[in-house]
Amino acid sequence: MKQVIDLNIKGNFIEKYKSGYPLISKDSLANPNALTDEGSIIHLKDNNNQFIAKGYYGKQNKGLGWVLTQKQGEKIDFTFFKTKILTAINKRQSYYKDEKTNAFRVFNGEGDGIGGLTIDYFDGYYVISWYSEGIYTFKEQVIRVLDELGDYQTIYEKKRFDTKGKYIDDDDFVKGVRGEFPIIVKENGMTFAVYLNDGAMVGVFLDQRDVRKAIRDRYAKDKNVLNTFSYTGAFSIAAALGGAEKTTSVDLAKRSRSKTIEQFSVNGIDFDQQDIIVMDVFDYFKYAKRKNLKFDLVVLDPPSFARSKKRTFSTAKDYPSLIKDTIEITENDGVIIASTNNATFGMKKFKKFIKEAFSEMNVKYKILEEFSLPTDFQVDRDFPQGNYLKVLVVKKLG
Structure with missing residues (x-):
């Protein structure tokens, strides 16, 4: 009790x-x-x-x-969790039936009525993320709901809490048949290798699905593409599949190289024809300026906060300077895809960052498109902070 x-x-x-x-x-x-x-x-x-x-x-x-x-008589019990999770799953039926996409979010925290809990689906595998010890005490009820639904291979979990709010790195397996990783999932016809047993991040961020599709379908053809803070290179994959002339992926993490090579390989792309660089992005900007390198399409998706030996970066205060660096290495009439997942400010302030940077560089621009979370990332209308993703497609006018 x-x-x-x-x-x-x-x-x-x-x-x-x-x-x-x-x-x-x-x-x-x-x-x-x-x-x-x-x-x-x-x-x-x-x-x-x-x-x-x-x-x-x-x-x-x-x-x-x-x-x-807000119902005083409603019990927080198995029936409560079952109702919430089934309602969420019913809303995602179009995703379950989509032959080109089999990786998506099934339950999105407070957007689906239970803050602190998310459930993602990867081609028959469920991944539950618990964001506090409090929600973790309801684990039995959540697992039981998925058991009653059946039709899954395995359940993995991510405990994204400890005394400092960090990820608890232990065995992520919950039940079912242990997977052999990577598993290869589909997204709008693209493929990605994911590891559900390897820490907090599995290899692809599902919330950027619509942006990757836009890059492939509308922005990459015949372009020289730079993907910064590239992680496993998912935006580079989208660009290459969209007919990019060449992609350059830059990330400070050493394993980003092998992970990006893997993502190119599972899509049948010759990674030797692409540049994959392990380097601090800010150092790469300096290098690109020295070498007079220019790009037709630049993707900027930095972490909200990052610290390296040389510097500390925060999107809330440093994004305008990041945009200014990017403008310098973007061709006239080139496109910058500026993204942030920082929930502490909204789209209005993000647009101000863009305006400030272009104004200080005395360069004109035009916003071509904007994106927020895809439809499987349900948002609570009374909690706008939950709609954390902000992406602007910005054309540098020559």
Whole structure:
């Protein structure tokens, strides 16, 4: 039996929670010290001790837990989890039936009604990500729902929490038949090698699916393409399959090279005809300027925060300077695909970054397209921060 804790909401936050805001923050609580064990059920109450909403206690970098229901009588039990997960899966039926795509998100946290929990599907394999010890206490109910659904090979999990909010690197296998990795998944006809048993990141970011398709279908043909912060080279694969003249992938991580070679290989692309460079991206910009290298298409998808021996990078303060560096090595009438997954600011501010950079470089530009999360990444309308992905396709006008 779960412990139930009554928490009083400060007056200026009451209407926010009554209107459906899902994240339980420390600032909103009059008595946060009442919280003890993660996984406890929380009852949010107003100044008159009247019920507002019900959720659970689970510490993650965003807050102290999530609202699950505004119905006082609704139990947070197996039936609750089954209803939420089945509803989410029913919304994704078009993905299950798509012959060209078999990797997608099945359940997207608060967007599907349970913050702190995501479930991804990779061609018969489920990957559950737990973002707090609190949500992890509901593991049995979530696994049971997937068991009742059946029709899966294996369940893996990612515990994205510890005392510092980092990933817990232990055996990710939960049940089923252990996979032999990599498994090869399809996305809009492209193929990617993924490793579900190898740390927090599996080899491809599913939230960029629409952007990769756009690169392949609309922007890559006959272009000289630079993919920065390239990870396993997924954008480079999309560009090469779209008829790029050449791709250059740059990432600081040493294993990015072998991972990118693998992704080219599973798509039948000769990786020897592409450039795969292990280097700090900022050093590469300096190198490209010295060598007078120019690109027709540049992809910028940096981590929100990164630290190397030489420098610290934060998208919130450093993105404009990154764009300025990029403008210098982009051909006139070339295209920059600027992306960020930083949830602390919205698309309006991101567009300001672009405007600021081009203005300081005295270069004109035009935004051709913009992207946010794909449809399988369901977003809660009362929690716009959940729609974290911002991508702008920007043409440098010559």
